[in-house]
Structure formats: structure tokens, C-alpha cells
Amino acid sequence: xxxxxxxxxxxxxxxxKESQKNNRxxxxxxxxxxxxxxxxxxxxxxxxxxxxxxxxxKGTTRFEWERQIPVNEAEALFKLAEPGxxxxxxxxxxxxxxxxxxxxxxxxxxxxxVAEIELKHEDESFERPSWLGVEVTGQSKYxxxxxxxxxxKKWQH
Amino acid sequence: xxxxxxxxxxxxxxxxKESQKNNRxxxxxxxxxxxxxxxxxxxxxxxxxxxxxxxxxKGTTRFEWERQIPVNEAEALFKLAEPGxxxxxxxxxxxxxxxxxxxxxxxxxxxxxVAEIELKHEDESFERPSWLGVEVTGQSKYxxxxxxxxxxKKWQH
Numbered sequence: 001x002x003x004x005x006x007x008x009x010x011x012x013x014x015x016x017k018e019s020q021k022n023n024r025x026x027x028x029x030x031x032x033x034x035x036x037x038x039x040x041x042x043x044x045x046x047x048x049x050x051x052x053x054x055x056x057x058k059g060t061t062r063f064e065w066e067r068q069i070p071v072n073e074a075e076a077l078f079k080l081a082e083p084g085x086x087x088x089x090x091x092x093x094x095x096x097x098x099x100x101x102x103x104x105x106x107x108x109x110x111x112x113x114v115a116e117i118e119l120k121h122e123d124e125s126f127e128r129p130s131w132l133g134v135e136v137t138g139q140s141k142y143x144x145x146x147x148x149x150x151x152x153k154k155w156q157h
Numbered sequence: 158x159x160x161x162x163x164x165x166x167x168x169x170x171x172x173x174k175e176s177q178k179n180n181r182x183x184x185x186x187x188x189x190x191x192x193x194x195x196x197x198x199x200x201x202x203x204x205x206x207x208x209x210x211x212x213x214x215k216g217t218t219r220f221e222w223e224r225q226i227p228v229n230e231a232e233a234l235f236k237l238a239e240p241g242x243x244x245x246x247x248x249x250x251x252x253x254x255x256x257x258x259x260x261x262x263x264x265x266x267x268x269x270x271v272a273e274i275e276l277k278h279e280d281e282s283f284e285r286p287s288w289l290g291v292e293v294t295g296q297s298k299y300x301x302x303x304x305x306x307x308x309x310k311k312w313q314h
Binding site for chain 1 (some may be wrong): 186188192206208210220222224226233234236237239240
């Protein structure tokens with residue numbers, strides 16, 4: 001129930017050519033507080049309820065609890081969500097022994113593309129694909145919960 | 158997923174004599190907002206995750222989604238809860254064709270005893286037991302989520 005992840009910006013669209021799979025994801029939040037984030041996710045015909053705790057100092061590890069739920073229940077819960085939702089396409093890209101998840105955001109977060117890798121250990125090494133930009137691990141403004149309230153298009157670029 | 162309930166204060170402890178069953182319940186909240194209440198309940202060796210929406214005008218009906226979860230997961234999620242928790246003994250009392258749930262609160266809510274009945278229809282009639290006091294249906298200060306933040310002992314009596 002502890003997730004170890006690192007997050008990066010993406011600097012080119014080359015990840016699309018290397019992707020084996022993509023899925024549209026829509027998310028709403030019953031709480032966006034980083035200490036007790038409650039997320040409703042609809043991914044195709046699947047629903048998920050996810051609860052996350054606060055991260056460690058570096059932002060690499062975070063408590064995460066997730067349960068798949070019927071999509072009609074996820075849709076009902078989505079209606080209770082706070083104003084502001086997340087709409088994105090998720091691309092899965094296998095690089096070496098790791099799976100990268102690249103999220104291309106739409107709507108109020110259009111223009112933002114973020115890559116995440118899940119690790120088994122905090123210090124685990126991994127191959128860096130050509131399209132990987134700067135690391136943003138632990139920067140809370142890139143948390144989806146924060147993006148739902150303060151979306152990318154409103155940032156001072 | 159719509160619950161119809163009425164809630165009353167309790168004026169004597171006679172309900173204990175009529176009770177067939179009681180359980181200690183501990184609850185924490187990942188959100189106390191009445192529009193999107195997220196509750197973690199530990200009841201003996203059972204865990205529950207419950208999400209409630211806003212009630213109707215009279216407070217008799219409310220959207221409710223509940224899932225039983227392993228008690229160790231409930232305990233882990235309880236650690237993420239907002240400050241303030243609920244500790245109570247729940248007595249079940251069958252009166253005629255209905256089941257009353259009487260909650261005797263402890264800790265910061267000691268002194269408060271509340272009875273709830275679940276109905277199939279808003280206008281359904283039911284037998285009133287001798288220990289039943291005034292109705293408090295829809296009064297948000299009696300919601301457990303609100304009691305966790307503004308407990309009974311702090312009220313102006």
C-alpha cells in the first residue's frame with residue numbers, strides 16, 4: 001500500500017510511437033487534500049476508488065489504497081465530486097524492464113504532458129527514454145488533485 | 158443507493174433492555190463535507206468505507222454508497238482521517254416490523270444518545286418506542302461527520 005513513483009515532464013510526442021496501449025481517463029475528487037486525497041476514476045468501462053495519503057519528504061513514496069468498483073457506481077460517485085475534474089489520455093510505454101505511464105491532459109490542463117514510472121525501491125535505476133524532460137516528483141502542483149483546482153492553463157508560464 | 162432515514166433523540170435508557178445486539182463502532186472521516194462525506198468505520202472485526210451525498214430538503218433521504226473492506230485496510234485508512242473521530246456503542250432494537258439503531262456516544266460526544274430508523278418510503282409509518290424523544294432528522298449538527306468536528310460536549314446546552 002506504499003507506492004514508489006517518479007514523475008517527469010515530457011519534451012516530445014515521440015512517446016506516442018512507442019506506446020502499445022492508451023486509455024481515456026476521467027477523474028473527480030471527493031477530497032483534494034494531499035493528506036487524504038479521495039479519487040473517483042473512470043477508465044473506459046472500469047471504475048476505481050483511490051485514497052492517497054501524504055508523500056514522504058522527497059515525494060517519491062506515498063500511501064495508496066485502491067479498489068476497482070462497477071463503472072455505474074463510479075459514475076454516481078463522480079457526481080459528488082468537488083468542482084473541477086481531470087480528463088486525460090494515458091499512454092503505456094514499456095522501456096527496458098519498466099512501464100512508463102504518459103498522461104496527455106485535455107480541457108483546462110491541455111498542453112501538460114507528464115510521465116510516471118513506478119519503482120520497487122526508491123533508489124532503483126531505470127532507462128531514460130528520449131522524450132523525458134525534467135523531474136517534477138513531489139511537486140504538488142502536478143498532483144492530479146491540485147490540477148483539478150488549479151489547472152495548467154491558469155499557471156504563469 | 159438512496160437511504161431513507163429518520164433520526165430522534167433518546168429520552169431513557171430503556172432501549173438497552175429491549176436490545177438484542179450491540180457493537181462498538183469507531184469512525185473517522187476523510188471528508189466531513191455533507192455533499193461528499195467519506196467515512197471509515199471499524200465495527201468489531203469488520204471495516205467499511207462509506208460515501209454520502211447531500212440530503213434532500215427535509216433531510217430524510219440521502220445518497221449513500223458503502224463497501225465492506227478488510228479491517229486492516231480500514232485501520233490504515235483511519236490513520237489518514239481528519240482530526241476528531243467518533244466512538245460509540247450501537248444497540249439494535251426490533252420494534253414491530255422495523256429495526257432501530259440506537260447510538261450511545263462516548264468521548265467528546267458523551268451524553269448524546271440518538272436513534273435511527275431506516276424506511277422504505279418517506280411517508281412510511283412505524284411504531285414509536287417509549288424511549289423515543291424529539292425528531293432531529295436533517296439537523297446537520299447531529300451528523301456523525303459534524304459531531305467529529307463539533308462534539309456534543311462543546312455545544313451550549
